[in-house]
Amino acid sequence: MARRLITSLALAAATAAASVAMAAPSSAATYQWSAGQLSPxxxxxxGGTACYYRIRYGNFGNVAYAQIRxxxxxxxxxxAxxxxxxxxxxxxxxDDQSAITGADGCGQYIEIQATSVPDRIGVGMEVHRPNNAGVNTYWHTTTAGQQTPVRYC
Structure with a gap:
């Protein structure tokens, strides 16, 4: 998980941390997803603004992580x-906006990852869409909704 490869996306920024309330923000779409498993x-x-992605979050040792492919x-x-x-x-x-590339059952992907400081339990993740277009929040204990997958691979 420590592997990082800067791609031609010219992504660069520092990791930032900010405390949030225990509940998901009211403006976020909230979904349940099992921690540690790669989603559909x-x-x-x-149309032209669609983005196809998969997520995974959980713990790597005592560090919380979140990945988007x-x-x-x-x-x-x-x-992420x-x-x-x-x-x-x-x-x-x-995320620090560095990216890696790879391939899996869904095809070629670019992946970004966010990690916490040590001694944190990964309880969920957020996918922040570009240009403040919204946030999808995935909590391991929430049953408030289920996002419809477009493909299982």
Whole structure:
């Protein structure tokens, strides 16, 4: 998980952390997804603005992590946020915008990853769409909705 390869996306920024409330933001779409498993393929947007992606979050040792794999579409500017809990506080840990490339059963992808500081429990993740177009939040304990996959691979 420590592997990083800067791609031609020219992505660069520092990881930022900010405390958030225990509940998902009211403006976010909230979905349940099992921690540690790679999701089916989802899409946000439509037509020329559609972005096809898969997610995974959980813990790697004592560090919370969140990954997004982008497969096709207008995904540039999308950010991953790991939600790490210690005590009664959940903190957001933003991706550093470096990316790796690879391939899996869904095809070629570009992946970004967010990781917390040590001693955090991964309780969920957020997918921040570009240009403030919305946030999808995935909590391991929430049954408030289920995003419809567009493809299982």
């Amino acid at each position: 393929q989802y899409v946000f947007g439509s 982008f497969y096709a579409g207008a995904c540039g500017g999308t950010r 946020v790991a939600l790490g809990q210690t005590g009664g506080t959940i903190t957001e840990y933003w």
